Amino acid sequence: MRDSKIKPAGSATLTFKDKNYTLPAFSGTEGPEVLDIRKLYGEADVFTYDPGFTSTASCESDITFIDGDKGVLLYRGYPIDQLAEHSNFLEVCYLLLHGELPNKAQFTKFDNSITRHTMVHEQLAQFFRGFRRDAHPMAIMCGVVGALSAFYHDSTDINDPRQREIASHRLIAKMPTIAAMAYKYSTGQPFVYPHNDLHYTENFLRMTFSVPAEEYKINPVLAKALDTIFILHADHEQNASTSTVRLAGSSGANPFACIAAGIACLWGPAHGGANEAALKMLEEIGSVEKIPEFIAKAKDPNDNFRLMGFGHRVYKNYDPRATAMQKQCHAVLDEVGHGDDPLLKIAMELEKIALSDEYFVKRKLYPNIDFYSGITLRALGFPTSMFTVLFALARTVGWIAQWGEMIEDPHQKIGRPRQIYTGAALRDYVPLAKR
16 A cells, blocks of 8 residues: 655635535645545535536546646656657656666566567457457457456456556557557458567557568657657546546456546547547648638637647646657658648648747647647558557556556545436326326
């Protein structure tokens, strides 16, 4: 069990129906102070009302910190831009899971464990064939990841730290293999087995794009870009899918089921589909010549058109992940070229306008990570149906870290949000013949 790190920060007094109630206040390392309302219902017979829980801290966590007003994102205290520039995805995985960056021996051991777990049970290949050929890859991901507990039931005891560790390593290791299999299944190509002599992201690219008829050569520029995407998406505090994983885990569900729940939540277009929405917007624009027309529509307060991939719900200043993603996006485009893809040409012209137009600069509507990642993934050759799958692949380690932290939290209880009931008041049953 982990010890609480929150500190007392005074108290507040709530007056309700002429009675005063004392609410203890606490502070963490960073961020605003919080009021403890756990005893409020028992003392005052009143709940708090917070749709979406946007003003409610549901847990104590020392994994990720976001300051949206300042444009800050920290993994275990490390700025995201430093990790994206100097680290690699597996090292970030170790950091999120263990709280510290690994030394050389620790990283070698961790890397070896993940590499040796990348194979999936051979019967899973038969499991895939139960899906329609045109099934959405995210539908396949939900089903296959949820089914892992049927194949690896020797690591589902959440009370055993060793089994939790094995399950964590299995999920991180097998997610690229499963994602690549989902892609291959949709294209009708044969599954490609992992290679233990390749790095994590290189292995995934090979399993996704290689074919038996010819040798696949890893392009280091493309591998670095995808690895950076994975780092930037690895965790993002208590978002909808992470909260889903924690809520599912609070019931004692096995880790594979919890991660499947997170994947299902991520599939929602309001959460994991933002980069796909950005590309759909580029398709709507259609050509570089039409960009001024759509810029005017975006500025018109009476027009419902929105520039997708610009600004961010959480980051009111700028998205700290966007700078690193912009660098990789341009590196990929320089490597593979725009080719004849009109969307990439539109995207680059739109970026120039958004970074120089006073309307966007004044409102801080800068291109965010979804804008750049969508363009990058398209340039890498991924269809839009795979975008959220790649998001899930990257976010798996964050979900696991958050799930593991929840398991060890002595204050954690099964999730049970309250409600304001607005239905019918108490009434008596009337027999059918008298209605």
